[in-house]
Amino acid sequence: MAGEARNAEVPEDVETDDCLTSYSYIYSPDLLKDKVAFVTGGGSGIGFRTAEILMRHGCDAVIGSRNLEKLIQASKKLTAATGRHCLPLALDVRQPETVIAAIEEALKEFGKIDILVNNAAGNFLCPATSLSFNAFRTVMEIDTMGTFNTSKVVYEKWFKDHGGCIVNISATLGYRGQALQVHAGSAKAANDAMTRHLAVEWGPSGVRVNSLAPGPISGTEGYRRLGGLSAQTSGMFETIPLQRAGSKTEMAHGVLFLASQASSYVTGACLVADGGSWLTSANSLPALLGITSSKSAKL
Template identity: 80%
Template sequence: MAEEPQRVGGLPEDVQTDDCMSSYTHIFSPELLKDQVAFITGGGSGIGFRIAEVLMRHGCDTVIASRNLNKLTEAAKKLTDATGRCCLPLAMDVRQPETITTAVEETLKAFGRIDVLINNAAGNFLCPASALSFNAFRTVLEIDTMGTFNTSKVVYEKWFKDHGGSIVNISATLGYRGQALQVHAGSAKAANDAMTKHLAVEWGPSGVRVNTLAPGPISGTEGYRRLGGPQSESAGAFRGIPLQRAGNKTEMAHGVLFLASRASSYITGTVLVADGGAWLTSPNDVERLLGFWTAEKRRDK
């Protein structure tokens, strides 16, 4: 059974699981994305799932795409039942452009348009550079960076070039200071932030806006668990964040909704950091991170 939405101190509702919220309070017009279509990579779980839900609650139909069709099909049913909008699950691999092309063509056949692209698919784990294999480094860049370019290029060529649209890339603040155990993901996201600016310049004349949302620690996600969020929270590490807490998935979805919609119609080529101010003030605790990685490695064995 899905959790009841939690609303604390004026924050938007959220649930920790990959389920839809049983209640939702609109802070934008419910028709902000009426009859538009969003294509979301990695939309079957975590932040991507909540992005799909919030966009659908604002009148949008969605496509959620990743490699696991069974997981996507289950997620699509939840999203449609909760919002009354259509959600089409499609299997594809962002590292394989031919599968993206097939998925985009199926989207256009089903809906006749694509208005928003959310590049959310990503891979990450904690590992020091000295222990990181060449293949692991390459794989993260293939998913995060090549995957973002591949999907953006296919959607642009198939639809955005002639009709305009909005692209929102999901990034991270890892590379801003150089965080321990994250050279692979930090490098990939830094490349994506640069890509956002380049594509905004080149594709602006076609009516395409390209922006990025960079989340901080976000509760209720696999990344939060795998990257040590619960341990950091219990140790009081988040007290160093100006807002003194982790974010929630709905807050990230609201940032994406703003960037994807006409509410940000003159914004392009920008990175919106949504981390409660964490990257400005939180200690880059190398000793704690290395200790956490060692403990995790022991558990894996």
């Protein structure tokens, strides 16, 4: 009975990068009426579901990544499911000129940007001794430089004079020093610091800057790459206080809260949404090393 009660509270989700077949509102459907959100990495995973949930609450959206074909397909799904406008734009967050072009195109299309979700990221499991210099640099460029690049451009092009909201998708990896994650943990720790610095500097312009730190989230590339399926089948999730992986919809709801007036006096904060995972999950080196025994970082 207790398990059934827990599951009854979990919102709807689907494993694939498709829109929800049904949706129960926990906030007003008009919470973000006529707002415009810009979501990097919006073609799949948490970014895709975040765009969907924001759009279901009245928001139009821009989704950006390097794969335009994938974005076009995603935008069609999002528009069909929500009835809102979704603009797919190719960009590489590591290259400021592509970010500038995308932001200018978004402003031309919608006339404004109210919400920026920095979701683009790269990750994999790898021991520090096997991690190439290029692999470490690439993750830092995508996660940290990419977050700064996009935030700076949106601030200069719009937020500086009109205010706005930034939500950075972070992680708890650096809180304790997760094994095999020195690259991603370092990048996300830098992003958490960036969140606080920008919240202080840009607050007077009416800009709120917060971050969301997910735990293991099913139906994502990270879940597949970082051993989520192995952890699930081996019972490792029993060490998590909520005893399960999170869902993309739950992460999107966290972003929705931080991006809306429900958090109007919240800035410089990190909302940890991991079911209590980082508090209890051990660095199981034998299990982690087994996952990576046949893998290497070749970025």
